[in-house]
Amino acid sequence: MVYLTANPNVTSSLLFRADILFDSEGLMQTPEEKEEAFGTRGNTENETQNSSSAPKSAMDIQGFKLIRTVVRRLIPRNPALDKPLEQTCLFYTSNGAFPKNTGFSDQKERLLLIYLPHVESIEEMPFYHPALRGLAYLYDFHITPEGSESGSLSLHFLPFTPEIPNRLERTLLMIHGINVKMSRNWVYQPGITNGADKNPEKDNLIPRHRVQNTYTRLKAQYASDLCSRWAEKTDPVKHVFEDLAITAFLLELWRSMYGVNPPLESPNDNADTARFPGFVDVACGNGVLVHVLIMEGYSGWGKRLVEKIYIPKPFADVADLQGIKTEIHTGDFAADTFIISNHADELTVWTPLMAALACPTSPLPFISIPCCSHSLLGARFRYPPPRREKRKGENEENEGQDEHDPSEQNAQPASGDLRALRAAKEHEKTEDGHLKSQYGSLTAKTMSIAEEAGYEVEKTLLRIPSTRNMGVIGGRRRVAEEWKKTYQGGSQASPTESMERDGAEKTQKIMSIIEEECIKDGGLELAARKWIERAQTLTKEEAKPDKAHGS
Known part of the structure; x- marks a missing residue:
């Protein structure tokens, strides 16, 4: 009660x-x-x-x-x-x-x-x-x-x-x-008397009322116009309201990180308010999210008179790019750019890597909302569930079994009855069950890659009308602290030789992660060639508004 x-x-x-x-x-x-x-x-x-x-x-x-x-x-x-x-x-x-x-x-x-x-x-x-x-x-x-x-x-x-x-x-x-x-x-938890949501990953970064109040305002301001002018074959209700909900979260997230509202073009406009560094929405799809963010005064780009094919710089360095007719982008974003990766499919696991490679001495902050699972070479791939430490008192009967065996993921109930199926679905809602699902495994993989790349990673369940609603965020706390020091009485440190050396070491570490991930696909050069081949098939197709190419 x-x-x-x-x-x-x-x-x-x-x-x-x-x-x-x-x-x-x-x-x-x-x-x-x-x-x-x-x-x-x-x-x-x-x-x-x-x-x-x-x-x-x-x-x-x-x-x-x-x-x-x-x-x-x-x-x-x-x-x-x-x-x-x-x-x-x-x-x-x-x-x-x-x-x-x-x-x-x-x-x-x-x-x-x-x-x-x-x-x-x-x-x-x-x-x-x-x-x-x-x-x-x-x-x-x-x-x-x-x-x-x-x-x-x-x-x-x-x-x-x-x-x-x-x-x-x-x-x-x-x-x-x-x-x-x-x-x-109900599973009673002693001491839970404050009415908090049973899921600790909900409303764990931004107060719930802030996001919902902003969403209410955005919905009243933009929803009717966007739905009435919808030019695609997809359902406008699904896309418009989902993107407005994500926009509301981003606006409140950025206000907590940068202390900006509205964003200022120059930090000199107000000594106590920072400028917004800009954003990029990779795989921006129909561009609704970019449109509303720009209308709200936040500078950035995605599908805004620009359409490019993303070729990761490690792939671009070892592959032949002559056959690609469309303009390419290798992830060379400006310092401090906030990267949005919303249902980016092929770019999901690449998101923390491209963010770190863009500025190794100060990796770019990002949010990734995973959807469909792909490997680093762009092919559909189902990641195995992550290994977990055995709980105290857990039996050893499964000792020696391969915990990464994908054949055991989401195994069907042996009895085949409806009750057993429901029980399996309920298990997926638990921590262990979620990690064994395809979506949970993709989320865990994205977080693992980000942590290896040096990020302090956080995740939060977004209040959006979608079952693909987990947000993986990297660099939030570090950027918030740095921005506060820089624009509220402090000064930004200038690059030093040690920082450049540190950047080179971080770049090498990120390259090691990429090379290790590509081993199962025949190495970096072969993975790059397969990625390029897929990029070429995209350039041969007619432009499809719903195709998330990666802006």
Whole structure:
């Protein structure tokens, strides 16, 4: 119930989240406290307002004592249709005095949670909320005569009118069903009382409300125009809203890294604000992401009057490029350029390598959102799951088996029944299961390559309408620290002989990674030739708007 209090979007698709305005236990963070914790306070155009709301008065209930009070604000997905709603959430527990009419003489504990909307009439109630003055959950935990433990959950409500409309009845049954389903599958974690998302990789880099607020603004500003002018055969709804969600994350990520909003052309324009170094969107596809970022004032390029074939510099150095008619690019990006690799397919694993090779002394920051799995030579390839250390107490019966055997990945259930298949799908959602999936293995490979290239790598689950929603980010913390020193009172160090020597060593290390990866394909020269052959097939095709060639 604590989790659902912090995440009402689980019970309604019309809600984004709940912003916590007050928690008597101080465990659930307010938006301001989240921004302070993430270090993002003070670097956005619309500073989060200090939010406070007095809770509704708690009532005395026979047999219960109040243990916690939370005030939350429900945030709708579409603020143009629905308004936010504030609620007081009252947590009670039994004080040992059980009323006789409960029917449970052997009760051990009773838990009660009451939601009180801050409205006075039914006309004030938004569409996404049941038309009720109050809603309560009561959980009775007791011991049966046979000695087994069990519990019962009941839903209680106070309507505005004596009649119960069909819609309200359906809504209450749905809410009750969600609670029962979650209770049956919930894995209790001691100490988790702050309502945080069960997945630690969600909202772990940028506060959730920052990204969702920016997405709401972008959607209202750009979505209708982009969809109405869509010129491709693909579904505009899928592409437009996904790219707007990625744009929202990038804008907030860059504000946290560079402290820029809006970006300035020159650092002299404001002594406390840095300039944005520019971005490049490789494999930019239809160019929507580039278009919106530029419209937001961030300089960069991708599919902006430019279309080039990417030939990695290590391949270009050993291969014959005479047969390629289209202009090529070897990844020689300007210093500090932020690289975006969104569903870049053939360029996914290359992304950290091209970023590091572009400036070995100060590797370029990047974000990679993996999709389809390819090897360094551009061919479709399924990476084996990464090796993991055995957990304490794990048996040794599989000792000696090849953990990299791709034939064991996503093995089909032996029984072949639907229940076994569902169990396998649920296992994929766990850490070990995710790593054994093709997408998890590709993500792990991208991170591994980046770490070998010297990056401090982070990953985050992006809130985008796609199952390919893992973001791999390299260089975020280092760049943020360097930018702060450079443009907020410090000075950027000039290149030295030791830095140049360090750069040469890093280049050699990256080349070693590439050569090692190409061994299975016959070596660097053969891999380069195969990459060039694929590039030539692309140049012979007519331009296809949806083909992500790599800008």
